[in-house]
Amino acid sequence: xxxxxxxxxxxxxxxxxxxxxxxxxxxxxxxxxxxxxxxxxxxxxxxxxxxxxxxxxxxxxxxxxxxxxxxxxxxxxxxxxxxxxxxxxxxxxxxxxxxxxxxxxxxxxxxxxx
Amino acid sequence: xxxxxxxxxxxxxxxxxxxxxxxxxxxxxxxxxxxxxxxxxxxxxxxxxxxxxxxxxxxxxxxxxxxxxxxxxxxxxxxxxxxxxxxxxxxxxxxxxxxxxxxxxxxxxxxxxxx
Numbered sequence: 279x280x281x282x283x284x285x286x287x288x289x290x291x292x293x294x295x296x297x298x299x300x301x302x303x304x305x306x307x308x309x310x311x312x313x314x315x316x317x318x319x320x321x322x323x324x325x326x327x328x329x330x331x332x333x334x335x336x337x338x339x340x341x342x343x344x345x346x347x348x349x350x351x352x353x354x355x356x357x358x359x360x361x362x363x364x365x366x367x368x369x370x371x372x373x374x375x376x377x378x379x380x381x382x383x384x385x386x387x388x389x390x391x392x
Numbered sequence: 393x394x395x396x397x398x399x400x401x402x403x404x405x406x407x408x409x410x411x412x413x414x415x416x417x418x419x420x421x422x423x424x425x426x427x428x429x430x431x432x433x434x435x436x437x438x439x440x441x442x443x444x445x446x447x448x449x450x451x452x453x454x455x456x457x458x459x460x461x462x463x464x465x466x467x468x469x470x471x472x473x474x475x476x477x478x479x480x481x482x483x484x485x486x487x488x489x490x491x492x493x494x495x496x497x498x499x500x501x502x503x504x505x506x507x
Contacts, residue, residue, distance in 0.1 A: 284395050284432075320437070321396070321483060321498040329493045370433055372492050373439055379448065380496060382434030 280305045282371050284383035291359045299354040299386045301369030310372040311352040312380065313343055322368065326350060339363070356363055358361050361388045396499035398484050403409040405503045413469045417486030426459055426465050428455045430444070435483055440472060441467060447466045450485045474506045 281304045291297045303309055310329055314322040326337025333345045343354045352369060366387055370380040397416045405411050418462040423442055426480070427435035428451075437451040441466035456475075461467040471478055481503050495504050 312495070314498070317501075319500075321398075322485075324495050324497060327493075327495060353440040370434075378425065378440045378442075378490050378492075379437035379451070380425075380427075380435075380488075382436070385432075386435050 279322065280371065282369050282381055282383040282385045283346055284317060284367075284369055286386050287384075288387045288389065291388070293361050293392050295312050297356050297359045297363070297388065297390070298368075300369050301352045301354065301383060302350050303369070303371045304350065304373050304382075309352075311343075312370040312372070313337065313341070313352075313354050316368065316385075317365050319386045325354070325367075334344065359388075361387065361390050361392055362373045364388055364390045394482055396486055396497055398482075398499040398502050399433075399503060401500060402502050402505075406505065406507055407475060408473050410470065410472045411474055411493070411504065413482050413504070414466075415467045415469070415480070415484030415499060417484070418488075418497060420466075421486035421488050421497075422464075423487045423490045423496075424470050425487075426467070427485065428453075428506075429467065429481040429483055429501070431480070436455055438469070471504075474504075476506050479504055479506045498506040 312327045313325040328345045336342045369383040399414045425440040426438040428464040439449040441461040456472045458470045481501040482503045486500045487494040487496045
């Protein structure tokens with residue numbers, strides 16, 4: 279079965295420090311991986327995606343993610359966190375036989391303190 | 393350009409009432425998706441359309457849920473005889489094509505509360 283796991287419900291970092299939000303996946307065939315961010319009472323905003331090619335993907339607002347096929351992971355990273363990065367982050371995967379739908383993880387709450 | 397819009401943003405219904413939730417996708421987008429997001433959870437797939445054709449409705453939780461996109465643009469998700477367990481945020485997304493690499497762009501959601 280296709281699935282996505284975000285092992286941390288919450289991540290706390292200090293402003294200016296690097297941040298990592300973890301994601302692992304299970305899917306048949308080649309995965310298409312996405313990260314979205316959700317602010318309170320808002321929909322999901324697209325950050326970045328991995329389709330093929332370079333394992334390091336750069337996205338919006340200084341975020342990047344590293345695809346690791348052997349570890350089936352797609353961790354979200356940012357070199358220097360901002361207080362405004364505080365939000366709920368979702369990893370999602372679309373696999374070979376899923377048709378158009380995205381399978382989402384449970385989400386990770388990122389809190390960046392000044 | 394305009395993003396995906398949804399209306400109403402908030403809906404309160406009494407148990408047993410019927411509700412209709414509207415989604416306006418990004419102009420020209422072929423594919424449209426509906427997801428349900430329960431409190432504290434990630435979105436879960438309900439159904440999707442390519443133009444007016446409903447290609448997958450495997451995520452609809454019961455036959456009380458019905459979605460349509462008659463002209464291949466605006467879509468309506470209808471829930472009949474609402475139950476308390478239907479309380480959730482209903483998210484609509486659209487993408488330019490139906491390609492696995494395509495990005496889905498989400499609307500702000502409709503928060504449904506069933507009393």
